[in-house]
Amino acid sequence: MTKRVALQLTGVERHYPQGETFLSILKGADFALHSGETVALVAPSGTGKSTLLQIAGLLEKPDGGEVKINGLSCGDLPDDKRTAIRRNDIGFVYQFHHLLPEFTALENIMMPQLIAGLAKAEARERAAALLDYMRIGHRADHRPSELSGGEQQRVAIARAVANAPLVLLADEPTGNLDPETAGYVFEALEALVRQSGLAAMIATHNHELAGLMDRRVTIEDGKVVEF
Ligand code: ADP
Ligand code: MG
Numbered sequence: 001m002t003k004r005v006a007l008q009l010t011g012v013e014r015h016y017p018q019g020e021t022f023l024s025i026l027k028g029a030d031f032a033l034h035s036g037e038t039v040a041l042v043a044p045s046g047t048g049k050s051t052l053l054q055i056a057g058l059l060e061k062p063d064g065g066e067v068k069i070n071g072l073s074c075g076d077l078p079d080d081k082r083t084a085i086r087r088n089d090i091g092f093v094y095q096f097h098h099l100l101p102e103f104t105a106l107e108n109i110m111m112p113q114l115i116a117g118l119a120k121a122e123a124r125e126r127a128a129a130l131l132d133y134m135r136i137g138h139r140a141d142h143r144p145s146e147l148s149g150g151e152q153q154r155v156a157i158a159r160a161v162a163n164a165p166l167v168l169l170a171d172e173p174t175g176n177l178d179p180e181t182a183g184y185v186f187e188a189l190e191a192l193v194r195q196s197g198l199a200a201m202i203a204t205h206n207h208e209l210a211g212l213m214d215r216r217v218t219i220e221d222g223k224v225v226e227f
Contacts (some may be wrong), residue, residue, distance in 0.1 A: 027222025091160030
């Protein structure tokens with residue numbers, strides 16, 4: 001089986017200015033993520049997990065190196081093209097859910113689809129199916145403040161995959177949850193990834209959850225290494 005490279009980082013550099021010098025976080029990081037594959041990113045705080053995910057998700061630009069999404073080099077693309085790729089090909093889940101507080105769970109999942117130009121009825125149908133899949137169909141009309149932390153994160157995951165992205169990037173998506181809740185949110189996330197064939201990279205401190213994924217990588221001296 002030939003695996004398609006969904007995301008490729010080559011020689012990625014990131015240096016934050018710090019006083020007179022620079023704090024070098026990524027120093028030529030290479031990484032490839034294939035369709036249908038789940039990879040855990042496990043590294044101590046401050047090593048650059050969020051930086052790496054933000055660069056991979058085209059939310060930030062690296063100081064050097066290249067980010068390819070589905071074979072397309074994204075560094076020199078104009079902002080509108082990067083935004084389009086981010087909308088269509090990348091789903092992002094944060095540690096804090098970032099759901100829109102004035103909208104219901106269902107509406108939050110419909111939103112990216114409507115922005116992508118889908119008809120309302122279709123967006124609603126897909127949002128409802130995703131909520132069912134995440135086993136929170138009965139919470140469709142609740143606003144984020146009326147949901148538990150685990151439910152909020154499941155809505156955030158459903159929203160991230162609403163446009164059927166190629167790549168899912170999650171930055172400590174269960175970091176805020178108690179272990180039991182983290183376990184079933186992670187399970188739902190994994191099932192969704194397996195079922196949809198997307199490529200997922202998930203930063204987590206939880207070694208048990210990381211053990212469920214296909215591969216584990218860490219950041220060492222500014223580079224991505226398998227372990
Ligand atoms: P992690 O997600 O692994 O905890 P981060 O990628 O958030 O690590 O941060 C890596 C390092 O870069 C940290 O030391 C952090 O303080 C620093 N850093 C992150 N973002 C910035 C920024 N915008 N400006 C300066 N330093 C930053
Ligand atoms: Mg982080």
